[in-house]
Amino acid sequence: MQQNNTTKDDLEIRSLDTMCVNESKLEHRWYHNLKYLLLGIFFGIVFTKAEVISWFRIQEMFRLQSFHMYGIIGSAIFVAMISIWLIKKFNIKTIYGEEIVFHKKEFNKGQIYGGLIFGFGWAVTGACPGPLFAQIGTGATAVVVTLLSAIAGTWVYGYFREKLPH
Numbered sequence: 001m002q003q004n005n006t007t008k009d010d011l012e013i014r015s016l017d018t019m020c021v022n023e024s025k026l027e028h029r030w031y032h033n034l035k036y037l038l039l040g041i042f043f044g045i046v047f048t049k050a051e052v053i054s055w056f057r058i059q060e061m062f063r064l065q066s067f068h069m070y071g072i073i074g075s076a077i078f079v080a081m082i083s084i085w086l087i088k089k090f091n092i093k094t095i096y097g098e099e100i101v102f103h104k105k106e107f108n109k110g111q112i113y114g115g116l117i118f119g120f121g122w123a124v125t126g127a128c129p130g131p132l133f134a135q136i137g138t139g140a141t142a143v144v145v146t147l148l149s150a151i152a153g154t155w156v157y158g159y160f161r162e163k164l165p166h
Contacts, residue, residue: 026096044134053134055126062123110165121153 051057052072061069086092087100094100122128125146127135132150135143157164 024094024096024098026098040133043130044137047131047134048138053127053131053138055135058122058126108165113165121150125149 047053050072051068057066057068060066084102088102092100118128125143127143127146129150132143132147136147
């Protein structure tokens with residue numbers, strides 16, 4: 001019983017950090033994760049075909065010259081809104097029967113700073129974290145520098161996290 005309370009308290013604290021709040025408690029063998037690899041490859045192909053990973057398309061978006069990326073991002077937001085509404089409305093669970101919990105998020109000024117830094121990095125490099133791997137997969141090996149920079153930035157954030165405004 002005490003372990004359950006400790007786990008619950010831990011999840012409540014982590015939900016404030018918006019980190020890993022919906023972790024599954026199930027344990028699977030290593031090959032169980034291959035489906036995520038296949039899904040990632042599928043999304044990489046879709047992103048490539050839809051030109052989502054195109055540096056040119058991203059530059060068009062930041063120069064307000066094309067609707068292409070806004071349409072894709074807007075479609076993704078719309079699908080996510082509908083999906084969340086359906087999950088809440090019908091109390092849909094995961095395929096393993098686990099409950100899906102949505103935690104309330106509070107707005108803070110750190111999100112503005114983080115959003116600006118993220119957008120600046122996206123505009124300068126022509127990539128956000130998802131398409132980085134697809135860009136490398138298409139043979140744009142120079143993007144490895146962007147990937148290593150993103151990893152370094154994540155590490156720096158984690159190191160200074162407690163000192164930053166949240």
